[in-house]
Amino acid sequence: MDNQLKITCLHGEHLALGAKMSPFAGFDMPIQYSSITEEHNAVRHQVGMFDVSHMGEIFVNGPQAEAFVNHIFTNDVRPMEPGQILYGMMLYPDGGTVDDLLVYKEYAPDAFLLVVNAANIEKDYEWILKNAEGFEVGILNDSDNWGQLAVQGPASEEVVAKVLGMDLSGLAFYHFVDSELYGKRAIVSRTGYTGEDGFEIYATPEAIVDLWKTFLAAGVVPCGLGCRDTLRFEAGLPLYGDELTPEISPVMAGFSMFCKLDKDEFIGKDALVKQKTEGVAKKLVGIEIADRAIPRAGYPVVLDDGTQVGVVTTGYHSISLDKSICFALIDAAYAPLGTKLNIQIRHKVFPGETVKKRFYQTNYKK
């Protein structure tokens, strides 16, 4: 094992369960415990849990916290109620994506929590610090002091409510409540990355290890990053590094609804306005092929005459839909739904066509 790899508070639990481990975002993480298909189906039909302790928690507070977060974040935090969560991106001035993240509006005044991707914690923290100059804000990267557990699936409310002893029936999607475990703050958030109803619980590493064991005893299926990717992919959700990158803006990726261009300003706004008005050269699309062969990241998207017009960013033979589908970044001219495109898989070319990116009908709590 690479000595540079970090571990989460649940690392020992993963090893004890015999998980297949692999490096991800600088952490030694579980890819699967039993099989990706079984774990995927547990989340779609029952309830599964993921160690997401590698995610980053960056706290922003101070009199200008709202103005500052709105400056670095594509979505608009001004109308947020305490306890509400918004998804959006941080952008470079050219519109490329620094990261995609969740912003929590705290119950305390003038305070926000930014939950960022594990691979980007250091980069994001530096980016946030650099752009905070001139704002009256305090910024704390507290990632090492928090563990995080995602409990996802149609049966998640019942089991989370029971284990935490809380009534969660009134907690709406993309909202959170504060709680306490072992005398320290815990956050229970109705969010996830699977396309199903679910919760993400933030607490101290010690509390997270205890919760993991309790959920396991309650029959919640431990799920690795393998099915985390198949689940989020089917639900049309991007993975930073694949569908959003410094070269792929949210407009190119089709996530303009999380970018409020009517805000006075935010970093990258001018570039997005230009992309919106003038159009973009490349767009992210869904493509379905009529074969069981699997379009993998990096495979070429080609026309009938062999001209390459794009590349696959993520692809699977979808477990829930039993179809071979992918996200691909292609020349915008071929993006309209129903466009015939081929994918080259090793030595063969498979015909397909562009389809909606949300392959799977999501089941979020209204």
Place this chain on the structure above:
Amino acid sequence: MSKINDELLYSESHEWVKVDGNIAIIGVSDFAQEEMGDITYVDVPAEGDSVTKGEDFGALESVKASSELYSPVSGEVVAVNEELEDKPELINEDPYGAWIIKVEMSDKGELESLLSAAAYAEIAK
């Protein structure tokens, strides 16, 4: 610990070969199927295609990854296991029973460079 069939020859890329006269019956080892996890698709050549020792002739796909298949011998494909088209999981269930292709060898001497079960056991760990 993966199982190794003593009666077969093996390649370093985890294919097995059963020799039947001039025909090489080719599959993948228990170690290979364990590494792959649930196999969802087997990409195979057509009957009549030629294969070359050391070059890829197809691939196994699991949910997460694809893994190319390398031919342990050179020759012409004379049969393809069509059962795998609908039941790729047979490779997980019975890796030494679920053959993938049969090749009529053009040079039986190539078999000499393959590994014995004992030698393969050293790398399938």
